[in-house]
Amino acid sequence: MFRFFLRRLLLTLPTFFALMFVTFVMIRLVPGDPIEVRRGERGIDPTRLAELRHEMGLDQPIWKQFYDYVMAILHGDFGTSTVSKTPILHEFAALFPATLELTICAMAFAIILGIPAGVFAASRRGSAVDQAMMGAALTGYSMPIFWWGLILIVLMSNTLGLTPVSGRIDLIKFYYDTPTGFMLIDSLLSGQKGAFWDAVHHLILPTIVLGTVPLAVIARMTRSAMLEVLEEDYVRTARAKGLSPLRVTGLHALRNALIPVVAVIGLQIGGLLAGAVLTETIFSWPGVGKWLVESIGRRDYPALQGGIMLISIVVIVVNLLVDLINGYLNPRVSHGQ
């Protein structure tokens, strides 16, 4: 197990370095000189230009620039935003909890509904219920989530008035302090009456929108994994022993069916972080996805570069953890190749 972990860890290193290379090259491919872009319409005098070039290290040979870039990242310096002049790492750290909170809620929503739905559909295979559920799952899987979000806003917020349209909490009603960055926790800690429920209300629609695709994927995967497992000899044995159907499906079959489901859940997390870009844009959710899109609009390329680097690091780490959990659950993975 330890050797498996070590090998997986070593395998991520080349990816990490390649990532640094790509983000480094990317910023140099962007049309327009970074200084020219900054100087604006009024122009800049040549000495100041040379100064700025020197400051940004642009007068160094290209290999030296890459070396400095790698060294900076290894020291935790992901550059400075050209717009807000704050370090990217700080901006990211301030926004990431919002994205993480949304991602966790969406994943929980998808798992809590998806696994039982898949098990239920598998146990009634071929029935109308099964077909209806799988039809719904395929529809959810095909859903353009940005449109789904708009539809839910019109229905739930504007027509029924059940949920707020945007943001994480009602800033007019509640004092806003962020010791943890997770609104659900912060609102509880703030001790203000109703703050927690307000935060929950704000989370409902974004959670549904972001969780829809993984919900569909998990339900489909659980169903097909269950169908496969239910054919196995040990399930037949368990049935023959006279165990209750609930115990057979719930304990014997589900345990083994979950192995591929866990793998799929892990694969979904990277997709969720990407889906967060659209969800956050629709709901004005102050997370890293919305920030990245806005960085493009502001031509804040260092923010884009650092932000993508940081998001990718998160995804690499998550994938590593998922692989470890898979290796633990399914020894064939860790011992095979």
Next chain:
Amino acid sequence: MANSRYFWRAFRENRGAVVGLAIVLALIFIAIFAPMLAPHDPIEQFRGFTKLPPFWVDGHDPRFILGTDAVGRDMLSRLMYGARVSLFIGLAVMVVSMVVGIALGLSAAFFGGLIDVAIIRVMDLIQAIPSLVLAILIIAIIGPTLTNTIIAVTIVGLPRYVRLLRASALSELSKDYVTAARVSGVRKFRLMTVTVLPNCLAPLIVQAALGISDAILEAAGLGFLGLGAQPPTPEWGAMLADTRDLMVSHPWVMAFPGIAILITVLAINMMGDGLRDALDPRLRKS
């Protein structure tokens, strides 16, 4: 021929797949003949006819069956031309991904060693970055146009094709018929393309179908963020982007493009499920 008859019989078993196929064929028909079918020019703005509702709502105009958008463009015509844009993106991405994916996947499997490692590392890297974020990065560099959308979406989806082909080629390579062909002196290129490739195609075709729907969704997402096809191109995602102010007062302006995306993607996915059942007997649910 016997093969194709068998395939059709297996495909037909899945009713959803047949429905999906019918819808896809209808959409292709609409896309091809949009100039003849569409009642109006998709970018012509009819002054004085803005924000008209569809035909079942009071106050509609019979000339604009599905109503008009914020600047008075005919919704039905825009949706029809939008089918062109979306299907074109989907097909273009699929074809390029297939060609590049086959080339890279086969090379990785056949040459092994450094080439294999290099190709797989690059694919790892692409997959390490969340797909939409990578697409946004690429668009930020090369600029938001329709062609660039296709490039970005292709790059993002490529690893799936490469990995799939590499995996199936590797498993084919260990089989006896390949050894037999090798021993009888078949050249490497011929071995790759004529002997092995046809046996790797079944899963690739399924991936291609699902790849089209993914590409359409992703391109629409980019369009929605304003990073895809630019106005006034009637792209479904972009059509949604500027409906936010209207969505409460004129919900249909927002509803139609989304329904169009959903129906298209759903139909292709239903078809893809049927293809998988028919082409890959191991995966059959039956």
